[in-house]
Amino acid sequence: MRIDNLLSDDAVIAELGQRLAALRLARQITQAQLADAAGISKRTVERIEGGASTQLTNVIRYLRGLGAVGLLEGLLPPLAANPIDLLEGRGKRRQRARPSATEEPAAAWVWGEDK
Structure with a gap:
């Protein structure tokens, strides 16, 4: 399933859980084994894979247990500097x-006589 703006939050979480599983x-x-390597409970692993809502830190630990934290880099890559700002010397981060x-x-x- 493709994840886009048309999916509900629950559908997105369920799809992410299936992909992680x-x-x-x-x-x-x-x-x-993953729960032990990630430092989370087996129940938390089950909840993540089952599409239940969980804390972001648990998802990060899950990925760390798989040795796949680097996948988050593709989720929100860093913004490139605006070339115009670089030319004008405004390369500072907002x-x-x-x-x-x-x-x-x-x-x-005010009335004229009140001035």
Whole structure:
């Protein structure tokens, strides 16, 4: 199944669980062996592969137990620097998002004799 924006969160988690289980089986590792190598419980391995919601740290430990943490690099590769920014010497990494532009409130109207 292809993972895209049309799938529900539960469907994405279930698909990831199936893919992780297939990866484990392709490496001829039992759930118990993986749990021991990853430092998580066998029940956590079962939950991940069964498509149950879990903490991201458990998924990272699962991948570490398989020796496959590097697969996360393909999930969100680092953004390349913008060539225009490099030319202008603005190669600094962004620290925060720019706030939306807000207009200054107009000064309160005052009667001519009140000035």
